[in-house]
Amino acid sequence: MTSSNLPSLRVAIVGAGPAGIYAGNILTNTVAALRQAQEPGSYRVAIDLFESLPAPYGLIRYGVAPDHPRIKGIVNSLHEMLDAGTTRFIGNVEVGRDISLAELQERYDAVILATGAIRDAALDIPGIDLPRSFGAADFVAWYDGHPDVPTEWPLDQREVAVIGNGNVALDVARVLAKHAVDLRPTEIADNVLAGLESSAVTDVHVFGRRGPGDIKFTPIELRELGEVPDVDIVVHDEDFIDADPTGAANNQLKVMLRILNSWRTRESTGASRRLHLHFYHSPVEVLGSAETGVSGIRFERNEPIGDGRVRGTGEFREFAVQQVYRAVGYYGTPVIDAPFDERAGVVSNVEGRVRDASTTGDTDAPVIAGLYATGWIKRGPVGLIGHTKSDAMETIAHLVADAEAGRLTPPAVDGDVLDLLDEREVAFTTWDGWLALDAHERELGATHEHTRERVKVVPRDEQVQISRGALVP
């Protein structure tokens, strides 16, 4: 970039998941490059990153399964970005509650919404709200030690159904089927380990509404399912229609179809738990009663009609299960007063510029100067951590272009936002606070009877206390 019109900027980012952190880093680097290109450079950017949880990293901390430590490299690089100090982390502050969007807009040239997703998309079938019918996101939040969910989870039933054929369904099914002893070396919280140790689950049934060729899994995650100790995989020949790997649309699918096909001939090992994969099953009703909870689930059998589409056959099947987990996608977290597209579950936007529209139909709605979105709240709850980086690049390119073109309104209110939070007695946490909590959790892990890399602190108050303790000399 060579323009010389970039003013000094104050930018607020809402949400310290990967999308928010990448956005801060890319903005810092973009402005640094501009300063180098222009001399004498007076361009500056001050970035505040607001997070409603006491700790950073969003779904990396509260979504990624505890037995998936291989994303550690990404966490290290996000850590370095925040540790550089160019983006100021302000945790335990919920925008819309502790400070309003309007208050941010009057204090910053630009506000970027990066609030991601933490709850489940709805599945509108009878019985979905029965006792023991759960959203996968709630179970994930529990096993990842999210501070805002109950610390206990009922695992006293033998047969469970998981609806969905995405990676979240695989995570949930694996954690339900895996023996607790195999999760012990992970960073799983003690209350979660205790819950899993007492689990009565023997059979986990995963249901996809389309075929093996339409799965949204990824190969490593699927292969891993077949390697869980003392768990047999059960698949059904009748489901393997159009499942020839040679006809697969891409290499990933080819690999996965080979894995699935290999399971058709795999002998049972007599394992104490089983993981059943069913395809072409559309859920139509969760069975049971408000008094006794889930007792089963009814599906309509589907058949393929080409191009990955299916149609109902009119044949209905019931499975006796005592718990149901719907893993049919997440739903974006709105910010109070920001335009939200309820249908898509995203902040209404055009390539990251927020539009003043509440419905997708209003394509001509003007963008709101200085308000942006990035990550899952920008494009919906699909994609890996790495994808949030390209999201951020697009959003930041627009922000910088708007700044250069003079389309941003300078802040009307001066002063440090931390003073306002102090005035309101908001117990915000800082980057130093996170370093203290991080060190504390690692210490808990090192001194644990089964040495672990970390043991997560779950209660919010405790996290805040440990974090804020670092502020006291």
Ligand SMILES: Cc1cc2nc3c(=O)[nH]c(=O)nc-3n(C[C@H](O)[C@H](O)[C@H](O)COP(=O)(O)OP(=O)(O)OC[C@H]3O[C@@H](n4cnc5c(N)ncnc54)[C@H](O)[C@@H]3O)c2cc1C
């Ligand atoms: C169960 C699960 C497992 C996954 N596992 C993997 C994996 O193994 N590998 C992989 O690459 N990808 C994985 N993903 C995908 C990955 O987590 C997402 O791509 C990524 O987290 C999206 O980033 P984000 O920053 O947009 O949202 P998020 O990670 O959701 O971060 C949003 C942040 O905003 C905060 N926030 C929300 N509202 C407010 C508010 N009002 N004020 C302040 N802060 C707010 C939230 O607390 C959160 O910290 C997984 C996703 C799920 C659901």
Ligand SMILES: NC(=O)c1ccc[n+]([C@@H]2O[C@H](COP(=O)([O-])OP(=O)(O)OC[C@H]3O[C@@H](n4cnc5c(N)ncnc54)[C@H](OP(=O)(O)O)[C@@H]3O)[C@@H](O)[C@H]2O)c1
């Ligand atoms: N280890 C990892 O890397 C990891 C782990 C977890 C999540 N993630 C990523 O996070 C993102 C979100 O994952 P996700 O699993 O929540 O979403 P997803 O990949 O979009 O999968 C959602 C699944 O739910 C099904 N579904 C939706 N509505 C349904 C309905 N009404 N009835 C029955 N089934 C329905 C979908 O079927 P259709 O295909 O037929 O629509 C699909 O199989 C993905 O990009 C995923 O890869 C990655």
